[in-house]
Amino acid sequence: MSRMDIRWRLREALENALRDVGLDMPLIHIPTLEHPAELAHGDYSSNVGLQYAKDAKASPSTLAAKLVAAFGAIEGISKIEIAGPGFINFYLAPETIAASIEQARSDEKWGSNIALKDIRIMVEYTDPNPFKEFHIGHLMSNAIGESISRLLEYSGADVKRANYQGDVGPHVAKAIWGIRKLNADPHDPSQLGRAYAIGAQAYENDPAAEADVDAINAKVYDRSDTAINELYAAGRAASLEHFEELYRTLGTRFDRYFFESETGPRGIALVQAHPEVFEKSDGAIVYKGEKAGLHTRVFVTSKGLPTYEAKELGLAELKLEAWPADESITVTAHEQSDYFAVVVAAMKEFMPDVAKHIHHVPHGMMRFASGKMSSRTGDVITGESLLNELQATAKERAAESRADDIGKLSEQIAVAAIKYQVLRQASHKDIIFDRERALSLEGDSGPYLQYAHARACAVAAKAQEQSVEPRASGGVEPSHLARLIQRFPEIVEYSASELEPHLVTTYLLEIASAFNSWYAQEQIVDGTPAAAHKVALTEAVRRTLKNGLWVLGIPAPEKM
RNA sequence: GCUCCCGUGGUGAAAUGGAUAUCACAACAGUCUUCGGAACUGUCGUUCCAGGUUCGAAUCCUGGCGGGAGCACCA
Numbered sequence: 001m002s003r004m005d006i007r008w009r010l011r012e013a014l015e016n017a018l019r020d021v022g023l024d025m026p027l028i029h030i031p032t033l034e035h036p037a038e039l040a041h042g043d044y045s046s047n048v049g050l051q052y053a054k055d056a057k058a059s060p061s062t063l064a065a066k067l068v069a070a071f072g073a074i075e076g077i078s079k080i081e082i083a084g085p086g087f088i089n090f091y092l093a094p095e096t097i098a099a100s101i102e103q104a105r106s107d108e109k110w111g112s113n114i115a116l117k118d119i120r121i122m123v124e125y126t127d128p129n130p131f132k133e134f135h136i137g138h139l140m141s142n143a144i145g146e147s148i149s150r151l152l153e154y155s156g157a158d159v160k161r162a163n164y165q166g167d168v169g170p171h172v173a174k175a176i177w178g179i180r181k182l183n184a185d186p187h188d189p190s191q192l193g194r195a196y197a198i199g200a201q202a203y204e205n206d207p208a209a210e211a212d213v214d215a216i217n218a219k220v221y222d223r224s225d226t227a228i229n230e231l232y233a234a235g236r237a238a239s240l241e242h243f244e245e246l247y248r249t250l251g252t253r254f255d256r257y258f259f260e261s262e263t264g265p266r267g268i269a270l271v272q273a274h275p276e277v278f279e280k281s282d283g284a285i286v287y288k289g290e291k292a293g294l295h296t297r298v299f300v301t302s303k304g305l306p307t308y309e310a311k312e313l314g315l316a317e318l319k320l321e322a323w324p325a326d327e328s329i330t331v332t333a334h335e336q337s338d339y340f341a342v343v344v345a346a347m348k349e350f351m352p353d354v355a356k357h358i359h360h361v362p363h364g365m366m367r368f369a370s371g372k373m374s375s376r377t378g379d380v381i382t383g384e385s386l387l388n389e390l391q392a393t394a395k396e397r398a399a400e401s402r403a404d405d406i407g408k409l410s411e412q413i414a415v416a417a418i419k420y421q422v423l424r425q426a427s428h429k430d431i432i433f434d435r436e437r438a439l440s441l442e443g444d445s446g447p448y449l450q451y452a453h454a455r456a457c458a459v460a461a462k463a464q465e466q467s468v469e470p471r472a473s474g475g476v477e478p479s480h481l482a483r484l485i486q487r488f489p490e491i492v493e494y495s496a497s498e499l500e501p502h503l504v505t506t507y508l509l510e511i512a513s514a515f516n517s518w519y520a521q522e523q524i525v526d527g528t529p530a531a532a533h534k535v536a537l538t539e540a541v542r543r544t545l546k547n548g549l550w551v552l553g554i555p556a557p558e559k560m
Numbered sequence: 561g562c563u564c565c566c567g568u569g570g571u572g573a574a575a576u577g578g579a580u581a582u583c584a585c586a587a588c589a590g591u592c593u594u595c596g597g598a599a600c601u602g603u604c605g606u607u608c609c610a611g612g613u614u615c616g617a618a619u620c621c622u623g624g625c626g627g628g629a630g631c632a633c634c635a
Contacts, residue, residue: 034576037575037578047616050616054615059615078607083579084579085615086615119593169634170635171634250563281633284632286632295562295563297629297631297633298632302633306634308635311635336629337565337630338564338630338631363564413598425572428566429565436585440585441598442584442599443583444585445598455595459595475630506574510583511581517600517601525595538595560596
């Protein structure tokens with residue numbers, strides 16, 4: 001029996017009861033069913049008694065009592081109470097909870113749903129730029145984008161992961177200028193970030209350098225200079241290969257790559273084909289966003305080069321040609337929100353069918369307490385250095401580990417630590433980067449969840465050794481832990497509909513914490529008949545943590 | 561200046577307009593022969609200010625104050 005059935009039955013019971021007491025009210029637009037924050041308040045709770053007290057000309061608790069009297073028996077519910085100012089609290093029957101536990105431990109896809117079945121969604125995220133650092137902001141975009149992709153997949157959607165990388169543009173020219181200045185090796189990705197910072201600073205402070213960079217920029221676009229082409233090809237390839245290593249570590253596999261070198265020409269063509277939408281201004285071609293309540297942005301520069309804006313138009317077209325998605329999601333930092341609004345406003349005027357599928361998901365920024373990170377000044381923390389630092393800390397900690405491969409384990413722990421820090425909070429909010437907190441492996445952390453999972457694995461293994469046959473019993477009063485497990489599928493569905501991974505993170509922390517407390521006070525494999533139920537519960541925890549961590553894009557090692 | 565986002569214990573966060581605002585870190589006091597201490601138990605301590613809407617506001621509205629981001633040839 002699925003959770004959906006129960007929610008549906010409760011809603012129906014509420015609607016029928018309202019009709020019986022003479023209130024024919026639709027429940028569609030009012031949230032009438034929720035999970036009470038406090039488990040003592042039941043598994044589901046309804047506020048209709050409070051909502052409709054006025055219409056019923058009765059006090060909330062009187063109305064609630066009348067409704068409860070009208071319910072009759074509801075399948076799967078064993079107890080109904082009226083509490084507080086007039087809430088109706090529903091308690092699931094022990095057999096219903098036991099059925100969920102059995103499903104959790106035996107169904108590999110426990111927690112998935114079909115709310116988005118067969119909907120094609122392209123999710124673009126990470127978007128680092130070749131020749132620049134892969135910094136912790138990209139790590140943030142990657143963690144959020146990957147988890148959103150998985151949430152959508154777990155809701156039945158057909159998802160393609162896309163990565164859009166800026167392989168042309170002024171930043172590339174600045175880096176090439178810097179490579180020449182430093183006589184750096186373009187094949188070595190670790191030298192490119194510094195080359196870019198040198199170039200960027202010279203561009204601001206030295207007019208001669210500025211002219212040089214502009215000239216290089218034009219040549220990168222038109223490919224006319226052999227020497228520059230060579231530096232460009234080497235640096236581009238080295239950057240991209242370096243990024244691939246990081247994606248492997250982070251657990252992302254992209255299905256499609258798009259580059260600004262492809263989107264640029266397309267974008268210019270689109271702009272030029274629509275003089276009714278774009279206009280000339282000071283030699284540049286702009287879109288006057290004011291007509292849509294926004295601001296003006298440049299799409300093609302006075303030198304005839306495409307800006308990010310024009311490229312975005314080309315990208316939209318290229319994406320659709322690559323794969324006809326129903327929905328196109330772009331995950332970027334919120335500093336790009338206004339930019340996106342203007343581009344989409346322009347698109348609506350001449351490619352409305354494309355524009356209506358585009359959905360921008362802004363996330364917060366990784367910041368230092370002292371301010372914004374900037375690769376222009378070299379004031380950044382690279383994704384690689386943070387991962388390495390975390391891995392070293394994890395390795396020290398793993399001295400007495402049971403894992404076979406400490407190197408791999410410490411990498412998994414490092415990934416968990418950084419992703420958890422990003423995915424534990426609402427994604428649109430900024431994160432102040434705190435090294436000590438980022439390196440912490442205790443308490444509210446990714447490794448804490450991994451540890452609880454490994455612990456559950458160890459107990460399950462012991463039970464198997466002792467030939468304990470797990471089976472959830474409907475004969476015992478459902479525990480706090482059992483009732484939490486039962487909520488998992490709804491949490492995933494809600495998290496996917498909100499595109500908010502942190503709802504899953506918060507829930508998993510609750511599960512792990514409840515499991516650890518229970519574990520501390522209870523011998524699970526205890527040689528008595530009660531072990532069957534307790535082992536079933538442990539296996540259900542293991543599966544819930546494993547699948548939940550998967551949704552977050554965090555690895556779940558069986559031994560730590 | 562205009563637009564958007566954010567203000568929750570000492571610190572970092574959670575909370576679908578609901579019930580006694582939930583966690584973690586730090587601090588303090590404990591648990592330890594157990595199936596894994598990256599753990600567990602306890603103590604301490606919180607909704608920026610002023611109005612408003614509502615049966616009910618951290619959440620919605622208005623106005624302040626504070627922080628961040630964006631606003632023409634960067635991405």
